[in-house]
Amino acid sequence: MHIPDGLLDFKTWGTAYGLSAGATGYALYKVRNTLDEKKIPLLGITAAFIFAAQLLNFPVAAGVSGHFLGAMLACVLLGPWAGFLVMVVVLAIQCLIFADGGFAALGANIFNMALIAGPVCYFMFAATKSLLNKKLSERTSLLSSLAFFSWLSVVLASAACALELSISNIVKLSSGAIFGPIVGVNCVIGIGEAVITTIVVAVVLQARPDLVYAYKGDGLHKLPIGEEAV
Amino acid sequence: MRRLLSRRYLVASALATAACAVVLLLVFASPWASKSPDSLEKVVRDKGLTSTESTAAPASDYKLPGVKNQATSTRLSALIGVAVTLLAAIGLGLLVTRLGRRRRGTGDPGPAAGRGIEGGPAGEA
Numbered sequence: 001m002h003i004p005d006g007l008l009d010f011k012t013w014g015t016a017y018g019l020s021a022g023a024t025g026y027a028l029y030k031v032r033n034t035l036d037e038k039k040i041p042l043l044g045i046t047a048a049f050i051f052a053a054q055l056l057n058f059p060v061a062a063g064v065s066g067h068f069l070g071a072m073l074a075c076v077l078l079g080p081w082a083g084f085l086v087m088v089v090v091l092a093i094q095c096l097i098f099a100d101g102g103f104a105a106l107g108a109n110i111f112n113m114a115l116i117a118g119p120v121c122y123f124m125f126a127a128t129k130s131l132l133n134k135k136l137s138e139r140t141s142l143l144s145s146l147a148f149f150s151w152l153s154v155v156l157a158s159a160a161c162a163l164e165l166s167i168s169n170i171v172k173l174s175s176g177a178i179f180g181p182i183v184g185v186n187c188v189i190g191i192g193e194a195v196i197t198t199i200v201v202a203v204v205l206q207a208r209p210d211l212v213y214a215y216k217g218d219g220l221h222k223l224p225i226g227e228e229a230v
Numbered sequence: 231m232r233r234l235l236s237r238r239y240l241v242a243s244a245l246a247t248a249a250c251a252v253v254l255l256l257v258f259a260s261p262w263a264s265k266s267p268d269s270l271e272k273v274v275r276d277k278g279l280t281s282t283e284s285t286a287a288p289a290s291d292y293k294l295p296g297v298k299n300q301a302t303s304t305r306l307s308a309l310i311g312v313a314v315t316l317l318a319a320i321g322l323g324l325l326v327t328r329l330g331r332r333r334r335g336t337g338d339p340g341p342a343a344g345r346g347i348e349g350g351p352a353g354e355a
Contacts, residue, residue, distance in 0.1 A: 001270045004281035032330035040323035045249050047319035048312045052256035055292065055308050057264040064272050065264035085326075089319045093311060099287035161270060173277055181276075185269035207241050 001161045001186065002094065002109055005102025012168045017107030023115050024088055027081040035082055042211060046074050047086045051093065058192065066189035069157065071117035072125065072150040073197045076142075077204065079213040080119040087114035112160040117153035125149035126214065139205060142215055143198055150197040151190035158186035253312060260292070260308040261301035 008016075035043075050070035057065035070090075075083030091109050094100035101109045125145050132141030162179045165171045171178065205212050267275055274281055283290065289307045297303035 001268060003270065004274075005284065006280060006282035007274070028326060032326050035323065035327050035330070037323075037327050040320055040327065041246075043323040044316045044320035045246065045253075048253055048316040049249060049256075051315040052253045052260075052308065052312050055260045055263060055311075056256055057266070057268065059264045059266060060269075063266050065266040065268055067263075067268070082323075085322060086319055089322060090315055093315050093318060095284075095287075097287055097289055097314065098292050098307065098311060099284040099290040100292070102282070103284055103286075158269065165273075171279060173273075177277070178273065181273050182269045185272075189269075204245065207245050208238075211245075 001112065001158050001182065002091075002101030003105040003112075003161060003164070005104045007102075007168065007171055008105055008108060008164055009168045009170050012164050013104045013108055016105075016111045016164065020088075020107040020110040020115065023084065023119075024110070027084045027088075027119075030081040031079075031085060034079070039078060039082070039211075043078060043082060043086060046070075046077055046083075047089050050074060050086065051090050053196070054090070054094070060185055060188050064185050066185060066192070068196055069113060069117055069154050069193055070197075071114060071157075072121055072146065072153045072193075073200060075118050075122040076125075076146060076197075076201055076214040077212060080122040082213075083122070084114050084118045087118055108161075108164050112157040112164070116160045117157040121149050121153040121156065122214075124152075129214065138215065138217070142205070142212075143202055146201055146214075147194045147198045151194040154186050154190035154193045155183060158182050158189075257305060257308040257312060261304045 050068070050073070053068040053070060055067070057067045060066045071083065071087050073083075074086040077083070078086065088110055091101065091106065091114060095103060095106045095109070125148075128145040128149070129138075129141050132145060135141075136144075159179070159182075162175075162182045165182075166173070166175045166178045201212060205215060209215050209217055266272075273279070289295070289310070292304050292307045292311070293300070294303045294307045294310075297306060
């Protein structure tokens with residue numbers, strides 16, 4: 001759902017650029033103080049994996065394809081704002097080097113696929129996870145909320161994309177003609193997203209639970225005295 | 231402690247190797263991706279909308295200019311994309327954490343130090 005140029009009017013892509021630039025500034029500010037230097041290789045590998053996985057379009061319905069998104073994967077492994085920045089890097093490279101998504105539409109693509117599918121869904125995921133955690137183990141509540149919210153992340157990102165197209169004065173179509181096919185197809189793509197994200201996080205959780213930001217564990221992320229997170 | 235450290239190291243290496251293998255496999259498989267339009271492209275085609283393709287990008291549509299073989303062209307551009315993404319993300323991470331440390335005015339490794347594996351997968355009730 002990378003929006004090409006020529007479909008959004010100035011007010012839409014301009015607003016989206018403003019919102020995305022604001023979010024990127026905030027993410028840089030948050031990450032500057034909280035990112036553990038030892039997580040930098042994971043940052044790189046996650047970005048490379050998401051870039052590579054996004055190359056592989058799979059057939060969804062007759063004549064339509066879709067691909068992995070990865071925003072929730074990045075956020076759960078690295079934290080919402082570092083995950084957001086990973087998505088910004090991937091989307092910017094796709095746009096600038098491979099013309100995947102328009103340059104004017106980059107702000108809108110970041111807004112949909114990095115912000116909505118990333119931190120916005122991550123915070124809903126985190127709230128659900130801690131609710132479930134009252135009854136279930138942390139592992140089970142993490143993986144089950146992740147399965148649902150990674151599905152939702154794709155659906156909400158596509159809904160945001162459809163919304164931008166319909167408020168844009170260039171596309172003269174009824175909202176139904178835009179939302180129906182775009183959101184409908186992405187409800188199916190979301191299932192693939194949920195399967196891949198949940199499996200990858202389950203594997204990392206098994207091998208190195210300290211590499212999963214969303215997993216608090218017992219004393220797993222305990223900081224040395226005097227270094228308490230603020 | 232030595233054994234714990236080495237086990238931890240082995241697991242980390244295994245994870246990193248697996249991740250690299252998956253990424254290379256994806257790069258190799260990239261020419262076999264579905265050629266069908268995605269949901270948005272399909273709406274654009276079906277409804278006769280026009281979008282403008284950027285001609286400024288060096289490898290538009292994941293094809294390297296000057297490489298005749300389509301599959302090779304896609305694989306090479308995928309490989310370049312993966313490498314650029316990896317370096318850009320690592321570079322951004324280094325830049326941001328360096329700036330953060332300078333701002334705090336300390337040269338210590340910060341919360342990175344002293345993270346043990348005592349916690350392990352917590353067996354909660």
